[in-house]
Amino acid sequence: MAQLSCSDIQLNFGGVRALSGVSFEVQQGEIFAIIGPNGAGKSSMLNCISGLYHPQQGKVLYEDQDVTRLPPYERTKRGMARSFQNIALFKGMSVIDNLMIGRHLHQHSGLITGGLYYGPAQAEEIRHREYCEEIIEFLEIQSIRKSIVGTLAYGFQKRVELARALALEPKLLLLDEPMAGMNLEETEDMVRFILDTNEARGITIIMIEHDMGVVMDISNSVCVLDFGKKIAGGTPEQVQQDPNVIKAYLGDEDLEGL
């Protein structure tokens, strides 16, 4: 049974149709890539899955539950996490505090216990701090753990965003262009982290990415969107051969009149 299945998603902004009739299924434990030209509706699709947008039609089933109408934090509770295309970290906080926000749903200290601090709140803080430190080690960002996020270099910020999403202990991770704007070395690091996340932690990954080399290398299945419609789907090899995909990316082969 698929971990996530989207069926016949339709999303309108006023008169603009961002998505029409998009359906796909994501299996437990796979790396699923959504690709397509600019404005194809990839980020809108991801926002429908994570709950920032609510589609007018269609259903998002997560672990056999209908989550189409649920707000984002309800989905986070059920095990979804995401990163954003334009880094959306808490810029005034340190790296470790950003990760600790990821532990928000796992923590239970309230206003009074937190304000008194010593006792249960401190024990809880230390416990979750240990969890965050594991992630910091996993993503190799020990040296910047106390830095204010807004002051970090772009590549680090992307990595911190992945770290923050992992701090949620997700079962399904949505990544919006994790490799955008990175140089080759940074991209290779990121690919390694994504693969490790997928294999060592068993987290299903849905990823939007423009770097076709990366997509074709690491994803198990690919869904191609163009003008809000799904034009192809399947393994990377199948998608590469698909005439619709070639047309969307490279244009028509026989342009008449030229």
Add this chain to the structure above:
Amino acid sequence: MRCGDFKTSYAADMSIFETRTARIMLAIFLCILFTLPFYTPGYVLDIINRIGIAIIGAIGLNILTGFTGQISLGNAAFMAIGAFSSGYLGTKLNLPFYLCIPLAGLITASFGMFVGIPSLRIKGLYLAMATLAAHFIVEFIIVKWESVTGGVAGLTIPTPKLGSFAIDSDARLFVLIFVIAILAVLFAKNLFRTKVGKAFVAIRDQAISAEVMGVNILKYKLLSFGISSFYVGVAGALIAYQAKIISPETFPVTVAIDYLGMIIIGGLGSILGSIYGAVFITLLPELLRMITTSLSGSFPELVNKLAAMKELIFGMLVIVFLIFEPNGMAARWHNIKNYWKLYPFSH
């Protein structure tokens, strides 16, 4: 020789004070602070008391504006609610002060949360306008609701009594104010080391991703309004005990501006900054007065002019800080401290 600041446990890493020296310095400071009433003249002690109250109020405003990012100009109104509810509870219901103060805080907190409801839809300048509107509504209610607030004439606050022990002098009031102020500082400091406080900061920095991370924006924004107003309400109640007579004019809108000035000059999003700001802004008019009186012999006409220049200097200071040190005195202090921390071998 110390060559660095090394921690061996997460508990030590998350402690309020980084080093043992800092802890000892603070202990010494507190010892000196609590001996002040023995040798300080009444007038100076009165100013120190006002500083203590300002610290509580400034932390309250900083929780809301500096940490949660919700601009509020309703501060003076919240303070008035704290003062008048404590006054009402003390005079009409004859409750003792140790119940009046927390109850006044709670009443203000519930009102603050009510005013905070629009913050879910509006932010920034528009929220500032909404809270400013709340200020004038509160002012109007206080003037008109004579049976509770005494109207324009105001309320006369009874002397707080602990059994037969009357807190009637500045020295006794000093102890009351500073015990509360220290508790307020500690609570706030702890709050921002744990879940709730971090959620506030997350809302300030990135509301959308905070929501995706599982932070319930509605709950935490209202909670922030509640805690902030509780602090400000307690400060208001203490003002009432200090001033002994309160009227609607005790809490003009300029008080709200003063408090905004405190947290901007001290440092937005910093507890320490709230303290610096409160000390600075409360001392500013006193300093000006001192300068004018000492110069009045040689420049007699200066007295009138400098007194009128208080607002001007206040405004200029805010602008200077916004341009040269937008993170306030707390950030400056942090830099200076870091420079000297490992002196002379900083690497």
